[in-house]
Amino acid sequence: MKQRFELARTRLRRVQSPGWRPKAPSGTNVSAESRMQELQLRPYHDLSGAIFRAEAGWSIPAGYDSLDAEVRAIRTRAGMIDLSDRAKIELAGSERVPFLDGLVTTDLKIIGPGMSTYALLLNEKSRVLGDLRVYALADSLVLDIEASQKDSIVRLLEKARVSDDVEFRDLGLCGHIEVHGPSAGEAVSAIVGTDVRSLSDNAFLTFSVDRHHDGRAMRLRAFGEDGYAIWSAGASLAEAWEALVRRDVTPIGRDAAEVLRIESSVPRFGADMGEDTLALEVAPESAISYTKGCYVGQETVARGTYVGQVRRKLLGLRIEGDMPPVRGDPVSRGEQKVGAVTSAAWSPAVGWVIALALLRVDAVSPTDALFVDRGGWSLRARLHPLPFVRPGA
Structure with missing residues (x-):
């Protein structure tokens, strides 16, 4: 393992050198390849046998060996995901909190330094324009955004800024690793040098990555199991990745992460929610504050909450057979x-096909026989309580 890590470090130094560009494999479109961004930990993924795919302009690990084994690792031990393609945008200035608080669905006024919150961005009709996580630091806010949403969210923020004392800064490449599973807390505590298991959900601490970089370690439950996000602006977190491998934490690809997401009934922007969905139809309960006051889309959210005008909800389906439907079926x-179906996958944890679907609540019941049209194939389905998999399953 020591020799493999040394090889990965050598390749990492080459990747980080000025002017480096990935060499396009024979037969690929060179111009397209040159536009694809590589994760800084690519050499470590290569050594683990990763298969890559393109997503939002990045080359990301789709998987390593067995999807079933990767899912099982997080449900029974610990697995780690490289999410370093996620963007980090810093907001500074004396009006940063009221400015952003008027745009997002959670109450930023009640979170202090060392806390984070997940929130949605809505339009005036409460349709979902994006989602993000907000970290509160002593003198700034940091927005953690999926790569595919970075440009649209930054445009939205720029459009909303008029005379507010707010400054935006792209933090550039940031190492970002998430560790999930029953033994995740023990592994992450060893990496950061502090027992992170004492953190409450959504709280984070600051630790030293090296002489030049600080990192943040935040507790979350994205897949139902205990989980932690570790990130650092300007650092690759290669040493943290190596240390986690030594502790037998399994690398997890994005395909397995998607299965885990659906098992845990976590909606994703671009799949389960978007400009064609209302916040109340899809948002996790914790993503909306009903007491904070005015923000974009708040009036429609309030009317739907207190008058009861929400006709559709994101519900779970158990589907017979082994053919997952696709979004829009x-x-x-x-x-x-x-x-219609919004997300679906074969679940190794439960042993059948599961799906999230946006359904009319007045037209379905748990006893109904439902059918999904998968390209002419009629798949029999029934409603299933969410989440599909609970912690420790």
Whole structure:
């Protein structure tokens, strides 16, 4: 293992050198390849046998060996995911909190330094424009954003800024590793030198990565299991990755992460929610404050909450057979269309196909036989309580 890590470090130094560009494999489109961004930990993923795919302009690990084994690792021990393609945007200035508080669905006024919150961005009709996590530091806020949403969210922020004393700064490449599973806390505590298991959910601490970089370690439950996000602006977190491998933490690809997400019924922007969905139809309960006051889309959210005008909800389906439907596949009850699938996958944890679907709540019940049209194939389905998999399953 020592020799493999030394090889990865050598390749990492080459990747980080000025002017380095990935060499395009034979037969690939050179111009397209040159536009694809590589994760700084690419050499470590290569050594673990990763298979890569393109997503939002990045080359990311789709998987390593067995999807089932990767899912099982997080459900039974610990697994780690390289999310260093996520963008980090810093907001500074005396009006940073009221400015952002008027745009997001959670109450930023009640979180202090060392806390974070997950929130949505809405339009005036409460349709979902994006989602992000906000970290509160002593003198700034840091927005943690999926790579695919970075440009649209930055444009939204720029458009909303008029005379507010707010400055935006892209923090550039940031190492970002998430560790999930029953033994994640023990592994991460050893890496950061502090027992992170004492953190409450969404709280974070600051630790020293090296002489030049500080890092943040935040507790979260993205997949139902205990989980931690570790990130650092300007650092690759290569030493942290090596240390986690030594502690037998399994590398997890994005395909397994997607299965884990669906098992845990966590909605994703671009799949389960977007400009065609209302916040109340899809948002996790913790993502919306009902007491904070005005923000974009708040009036529609309040009306839907207190008057009860939400006709669709994101619900779970258990589907017979081994063929997962795809986003947009119609769901019907008899001859009546009642909604559509938003995400689906074969679940190794439960042993059948599961799906999230946006359905009319007045048209379905747990006893109904439902059908999903998968390209002409009729897949039998029934409602299933969410989440599909609970911690420790």
